Amino acid sequence: MSSKIFVDCRTFVITIITIFFIFYLYLSKFSFFIMTQQTLNKTFISTTSFRLLGVSITENNDIGYYRESPRNVSGMFIKEYKQRTYIRNTAYFLGKRNVSFFNCSRLFESIVTLNDTLYDKFRNERKVSTPQNYIENTRNCSSFITDRGYITHHLTAEERNFPIAFSILMYKDVDQVERLLRAIYRPQNIYCIHVDSKTDDTLYRAIKNISHCFDNVFVLNKRVNVKWGEMSVLEPELLCMKELLTRNKRWKYFINLTGQEFPLKTNYELVKILQAYNGSNDVETSVRDFTDRCVNKTSAPHGIRVSKGAVHVAVSRGFAKFAIYDQRAHDILTWMNKSCYIPDEAFFTTLNHNPHLGVPGAYKGHPETTAMEDSRKPYLARFKNRERPSIYHFTCRGKWVRGMCVYSYKDLPFLRSRRELFANKFHLHTFPVAYECMEELIFNRTRDEFQGKRKFNASWYSSFDFVTNKVE
Template sequence: MAPTSSNIVTGGRGKDWIRWTVSVLLGCCIGILFFYTTGQMSSYETSYPRAFHPPAPVKNSTANGETNSMQSSLYKGSLEFFNKLPKVRVPSINCAALFEGIEKEVQNAKSLMKSSPKKIIPDKDILNDASNCDKFVRDRQYIMSTLSREEEEYPIAYSMVVFKEVEQVERLLRAIYRPQNLYCFHVDKKSPENFYIAVRQISNCFENVFIASKRIDVQWGQYSVLEADLICMEELLKKSRKWKYFINLTGQEFPLKTNLELVKILKTYNGANDIEGTVKRRNMNRFKDLPTPPYNITPMKGSVHIVASRPFVDFVLNDPKAKEFHEWDKKAGIPDESFFTTLNHNPQLGAPGAFTGKDPETHPEKKPFNTRFKNWGDWPFDYPCHGKRVRMVCIFGIGDLPLLMQRKEFFSNKFYLDYEPLAYDCMEELHYNRTMAAYMLPFDNSYYKNLSYVRNHVKVKW
């Protein structure tokens, strides 16, 4: 309660009045600053979402006519739910209808993309914009607040291996950026100079974003794919002791979960690693010219994309057994598809968070791979592709949005900005709206809590 004139006196109560006045003024300043950094309208002309406008809590009618706060999951895919999210919208299209798969809106979107093809913003233009960091951060509405104590106390480290199209790289960074997290860019050595300089300038706008000191020429199928991530891993470990989990990304992906959701899931993981693994689908020809692996190791096959605890990252880089296997694996065919997964699925090595269950095979139901949703068109990652396939992988289009909205994975791969770009725009809209709605809706972690690798893993000492 505010002090009245009758209790404004000298002594202790006078000091109370001063403290109350200062606290009110400080609170107002903080509120204005938060609006300025996360909600100010931008004049920058592009298709990414504008200011956040958090909605009032959504009400549902119960059987007896009473109203309760919405208890539905964040993954509910109804138009009614989507339309009650914060009013951030992609211009000229109804993303809510596209997420519902409504054919009329799908055709409208296809017609719009045909009549008005997207013009990718040149790298040099983004470089020019980023030369004024304050304006760049403000206009693109980066979230410069930790948003919650829970997120502040559970930072995440990212490596981002990138090589082209600064616009898409910057939009990915903006979607996942939080000041408490840590981000390492590895820029391919063969990337155009304008691309490298633009990424460097963007990184200079943030204290917690940096470019790896060593750049290499990344070639598919070669050791360099793995090496780029290892370079960032090592520098992330040295930069900060605070982060809890590591996630590696490329520039053509987009999050399916908000930062708050990721934190809640990773806390549920409690040190477990989320790494694909298979013995049945591995290609033994990749190891045919190699000696027997050390430490009675069974070589595995899996994705280079991982979600791993900090102690696992430390083990990968510094444990003598991991180093010896690293030297062995470097000579294998496509070593990035055998390194992380082998360390994670040979628990006799003692890697923190490694899987200790009986069956290491990745399976959509028994042992799902939640790090990445990547539609290969082949079991266990076989789904209809409404976009187009490039080297088997589905490049997502607007017809894939209903499926993407329902996925439980952390990130989706992959998107091309020059192919059905409204799909990426709508994913961006959904992600930004969910970011704000997440603080008003409950999160059910039972699916993640019951995963086999969460229940069966080498315990982690944080």
């Protein structure tokens, strides 16, 4: 009898231990899924860990989990998560970048009028980041980069092998500049930022702190007091160009931006377009409109024909090296500074349209920008809707500021189909819906390209005369 009781007790103890052991394994197996919403968006679980749990996955892949349910995460129910196998860098596209209150897809499809009450609610409730916010948030760079959603992977081999150099000139609105940087950021590219000397020190510290979070972003130490119509507009561009040439030997093209611009193309599309340019330079020019900008034209050095064009360009590395290091470029710049009104609108375009100088990628044809329908020389580096256009005339549905259209959400259907690289200009705080919908558009296009849902054919950009008829 006592022997039987002993056996029963032993069996009971073994059974209890077995139950606890199974329960322990159960908890261990599903402990991976006890996560917060924030962690879900950026957590990877190793291949080895899942093999131990009996999950079969492809070699060199990771498993990611994301919520499909809008409810708060309880962290206890696997049915609330959907499993996907994906390569590591698709984590950038697990979340969505959607604009609150509004359907941007509908705004891009046709011109609509938003409900005033809803629009005011959006403007009042949207979070505005101050320079001080950025100073505080960049104390932990890893969290800042993750929380802000920067893409820190090259995504494609073509993008990795075709780095682009950017300059950004800013004087206000650190939040808009940071969002521009986020939209164009890739780790293989390099970025130079110039902060106007008139800007207060808090803003300068904020953008400096942001740059310290990235190895390929830097802020010029020299701060120029930029004044319209003077050489000071061009000086920071040249300072950035020189620093970019010195710091990185691999970039292929240089694009200069201001803080009020935004891309019309994804980084992948930019790469494909610049590859199609094949070393040619995209520079606006006009000889017809350049009449009395310079005095003593006969004294222009090196037999140049001076022309006029926007300072915003997309030029090859060879062009940049000539502009910075060639003595003839120095001579021309010195002469323009003394002899020309608004010299910033003459330097780049004059270098690109005097082929006898031998500037790499310079245009050999007639130096006059044409309409996009004309296959000779359209200007595609920037889309600018001017109040007094020389070629195009488009309606501005935002507002005119100093002769330039500041885009509103009613301009979105028009902007969506533009073939230029960037658009000028946007005011985030005046027309926030337009800006944030553009962010959504570029993010979604980047995601769709990466996932193979969107194709881009750049052959149209290789057909122009300025591409085929250039200085080699």
